[in-house]
Amino acid sequence: MPPATGPGDAGHADAVPDERTAVVLAGGHSTRFGDEDKAVAELAGTPMIRRVVDRLRPVVDEFIINCRDDQVPVIDDALTADAGDSDDAGEPPVSFAVDPVPDRGPMAGIMTGLRAARTEFAVVVACDMPFVDPELVSSLFDRAASADADAAVPRLEDEWFQTTQAVYRTEPMGEACERAVDRGDRRVVEPLFDLDYVVVETDEIRDYTDLETFENVNTREEFDAACERLADSS
Numbered sequence: 001m002p003p004a005t006g007p008g009d010a011g012h013a014d015a016v017p018d019e020r021t022a023v024v025l026a027g028g029h030s031t032r033f034g035d036e037d038k039a040v041a042e043l044a045g046t047p048m049i050r051r052v053v054d055r056l057r058p059v060v061d062e063f064i065i066n067c068r069d070d071q072v073p074v075i076d077d078a079l080t081a082d083a084g085d086s087d088d089a090g091e092p093p094v095s096f097a098v099d100p101v102p103d104r105g106p107m108a109g110i111m112t113g114l115r116a117a118r119t120e121f122a123v124v125v126a127c128d129m130p131f132v133d134p135e136l137v138s139s140l141f142d143r144a145a146s147a148d149a150d151a152a153v154p155r156l157e158d159e160w161f162q163t164t165q166a167v168y169r170t171e172p173m174g175e176a177c178e179r180a181v182d183r184g185d186r187r188v189v190e191p192l193f194d195l196d197y198v199v200v201e202t203d204e205i206r207d208y209t210d211l212e213t214f215e216n217v218n219t220r221e222e223f224d225a226a227c228e229r230l231a232d233s234s
């Protein structure tokens with residue numbers, strides 16, 4: 001696995017237009033979860049972040065894991081442990097984008113991750129969304145590109161934008177996050193309002209998947225319920 005990188009190590013100058021990056025956000029402290037980092041908690045036998053990566057593997061060309069410096073070895077282990085000696089040639093490469101300043105919230109994490117991306121578009125997914133549907137993610141990439149938009153963001157009825165399961169054009173979103181961070185805004189929707197974005201509404205989402213894709217795991221109870229469902233479905 002490549003060494004941990006800071007933001008800006010890979011720039012946009014050598015952007016790879018047709019490829020797709022997944023930025024997986026994992027820089028939170030899982031306070032509602034308890035002592036353990038939920039990113040690496042074993043969900044029905046698989047660390048949660050690894051399940052997210054495995055779900056997305058068929059639809060992206062590379063992964064960038066955004067987290068704090070101290071999380072890198074543990075997450076690296078969670079992503080590679082028990083992988084055996086199997087030849088992983090052809091698998092999307094995984095690198096780390098470490099927050100230069102930790103604990104500035106998910107939007108600052110998105111900024112760090114997108115700055116490290118070399119592709120024109122990237123999907124951002126939180127590490128605690130273990131049911132993320134690759135078909136929906138793929139459709140979000142298609143939607144952003146066909147609309148020539150800077151973002152394709154799902155929105156559920158009566159709910160706010162699903163900004164942590166959305167596709168962004170890396171450069172404008174990275175810059176919009178930077179402006180928001182500089183203004184002291186922490187809400188993930190703030191940079192979105194600086195962009196030309198398309199909203200993917202519930203009806204359209206249902207054409208691809210059910211709304212389970214957006215379920216996020218915050219507490220032990222939610223984690224145990226997710227484990228049970230996964231065990232039942234296997």
Ligand SMILES: Nc1nc2c(ncn2[C@@H]2O[C@H](COP(=O)(O)OP(=O)(O)OP(=O)(O)O)[C@@H](O)[C@H]2O)c(=O)[nH]1
Nearest residue numbers: 025026027028029030031032103104105109126127
């Ligand atoms: N880089 C970065 N990511 C964060 C930060 N806070 C949360 N995240 C990530 O954003 C996503 C959604 O955040 P939460 O569900 O609030 O996760 P969390 O903050 O670890 O959990 P709580 O402490 O219980 O709020 C998760 O993937 C987190 O890892 C942060 O300060 N920096």
Ligand SMILES: [Mg+2]
Nearest residue numbers: 028029030031
């Ligand atoms: Mg939080």
